[in-house]
Amino acid sequence: MGVPPIVSDQQKRGLPVTEQHRPIPADFFADWKERESLAEAMIPLIGKLYRQNNVSLYMYGKNMVNRSVIDLMKVHRFVRQIEQNELSEFETFPLILALSEMDLGPAHIDVGKLTVKYQESGNGEDLTAFLQREVGDDIGRVRKPLPQPQDVVLYGFGRIGRLLARLLIEKTGSGDLLRLRAIVVRKGGSADDLAKRASLLRRDSVHGAFDGTIRVIEDKNILVCNGNPIQVIYANSPEEVDYTRYGISNAIVIDNTGVWRDEEGLSKHLQCPGASKVILTAPGKGNIPNIVYGINQNEITADTKIISAASCTTNAIVPVLKALMDEFGIDRGHVETVHSYTNDQNLIDNYHKGSRRGRSAALNMVITETGAAKAVAKALPELAGKLTGNAIRVPTPNVSMAILNLQLGRETTREELNEYMRKTALYSPLQQQIDYTISSEAVSTDFVGSRHACVYDSEATIVSGDSVVLYCWYDNEFGYSCQVVRCLENLAGVSWPMYPTA
Numbered sequence: 275m276g277v278p279p280i281v282s283d284q285q286k287r288g289l290p291v292t293e294q295h296r297p298i299p300a301d302f303f304a305d306w307k308e309r310e311s312l313a314e315a316m317i318p319l320i321g322k323l324y325r326q327n328n329v330s331l332y333m334y335g336k337n338m339v340n341r342s343v344i345d346l347m348k349v350h351r352f353v354r355q356i357e358q359n360e361l362s363e364f365e366t367f368p369l370i371l372a373l374s375e376m377d378l379g380p381a382h383i384d385v386g387k388l389t390v391k392y393q394e395s396g397n398g399e400d401l402t403a404f405l406q407r408e409v410g411d412d413i414g415r416v417r418k419p420l421p422q423p424q425d426v427v428l429y430g431f432g433r434i435g436r437l438l439a440r441l442l443i444e445k446t447g448s449g450d451l452l453r454l455r456a457i458v459v460r461k462g463g464s465a466d467d468l469a470k471r472a473s474l475l476r477r478d479s480v481h482g483a484f485d486g487t488i489r490v491i492e493d494k495n496i497l498v499c500n501g502n503p504i505q506v507i508y509a510n511s512p513e514e515v516d517y518t519r520y521g522i523s524n525a526i527v528i529d530n531t532g533v534w535r536d537e538e539g540l541s542k543h544l545q546c547p548g549a550s551k552v553i554l555t556a557p558g559k560g561n562i563p564n565i566v567y568g569i570n571q572n573e574i575t576a577d578t579k580i581i582s583a584a585s586c587t588t589n590a591i592v593p594v595l596k597a598l599m600d601e602f603g604i605d606r607g608h609v610e611t612v613h614s615y616t617n618d619q620n621l622i623d624n625y626h627k628g629s630r631r632g633r634s635a636a637l638n639m640v641i642t643e644t645g646a647a648k649a650v651a652k653a654l655p656e657l658a659g660k661l662t663g664n665a666i667r668v669p670t671p672n673v674s675m676a677i678l679n680l681q682l683g684r685e686t687t688r689e690e691l692n693e694y695m696r697k698t699a700l701y702s703p704l705q706q707q708i709d710y711t712i713s714s715e716a717v718s719t720d721f722v723g724s725r726h727a728c729v730y731d732s733e734a735t736i737v738s739g740d741s742v743v744l745y746c747w748y749d750n751e752f753g754y755s756c757q758v759v760r761c762l763e764n765l766a767g768v769s770w771p772m773y774p775t776a
Contacts, residue, residue, distance in 0.1 A: 379415025517548025558582030603683020
């Protein structure tokens with residue numbers, strides 16, 4: 275028996291979805307409770323699809339898996355504000371319910387876009403029949419994204435390493451995709467080294483508590499995180515590690531130490547038994563491909579052994595520059611980054627080999643250099659020699675801002691530019707990289723935990739003819755880590771059918 279069509283009164287009157295507005299409820303609290311109940315009912319359906327079918331549901335590019343009731347309600351609200359359409363839990367729940375009853379194979383499905391597409395069809399079609407047409411290719415699909423689970427090793431366990439661990443554990447799903455098998459660190463000076471590292475994963479002053487449970491097995495140097503046994507290997511260099519001793523094979527090693535940045539140094543990982551490929555979480559030197567996911571991941575081939583995921587700032591600015599270049603052209607520009615302090619700086623004044631970097635990070639704004647402007651050319655060769663860049667380190671622990679002062683190839687207006695970036699954030703292939711905010715009250719801490727490479731601040735945009743100044747927030751830790759995981763999936767060969775296809 276099919277699910278009845280979702281048709282609003284305004285749709286019956288012929289209004290397109292983008293012009294529909296929900297009537298003000300007579301009882302706000304009753305309306306809230308009803309929508310809350312629907313969001314609550316979505317959670318087991320979304321979880322079942324993810325764990326049993328490897329189907330991830332999205333709402334205009336925002337992941338709905340492992341989200342709370344309030345998170346799901348907030349993402350609906352976000353879409354209503356940004357997309358300016360009438361999309362709520364009342365419309366999306368029937369679609370999610372119908373999807374959960376289908377025998378779907380692994381896929382990424384945007385239920386927000388599917389719901390709007392269904393509403394805009396306007397022919398009162400049975401919902402199940404609509405879904406069978408839209409995702410029919412995925413029904414009964416038995417092909418797995420990978421022939422067997424891909425082992426992953428974290429070499430280093432600092433700020434980025436621990437966030438990557440959180441993301442990989444979160445994405446375990448049915449267990450047949452990416453599996454974090456080991457973490458390689460140097461032995462600390464403490465007798466309870468393993469417990470201390472577990473505590474750092476469990477608690478974070480910026481990103482909050484780990485979402486799950488962590489069990490420490492001291493005698494085997496194992497951390498069991500949400501049921502995932504992760505071997506902690508103590509070593510001073512890659513040459514000391516034999517991953518096959520721990521049942522690890524064909525592993526992708528993510529080097530987040532930054533110690534080695536060229537092919538010669540990173541190739542040390544490939545000499546370890548059980549390792550096959552390497553990702554560097556810093557700008558690579560020499561001929562190492564610097565990948566900004568969403569832009570030039572097609573440079574990764576089946577023969578690629580070593581890649582760099584570039585820097586957090588490069589990942590933040592390149593997607594925006596690419597979008598602007600495609601629509602307006604870019605003649606020249608300057609990139610100024612207002613960057614949170616990092617572990618490389620000092621709490622109080624002390625020696626540092628870099629100019630000004632020895633001064634107290636917590637007390638000063640520090641002018642320093644950034645290679646991000648030059649690094650742009652590795653992902654976007656068309657911009658080679660067109661950009662300059664500089665950075666200011668500021669006394670905040672996380673979330674940075676890139677200020678793009680650009681001369682475009684043609685004149686535009688603030689309204690045209692913002693509307694173009696809004697549509698880019700919602701509809702384009704860059705929707706995972708670029709987010710969009712319309713709040714005039716947004717500040718840096720609002721973007722802690724953002725999974726996008728950057729968030730375009732539409733309220734701060736300045737336009738004068740062909741000269742524009744754009745402000746882009748980015749979580750230089752978590753947002754960047756999400757980009758690294760996307761590179762990892764690509765390097766591992768993970769591919770997903772995407773719905774709707776158009």
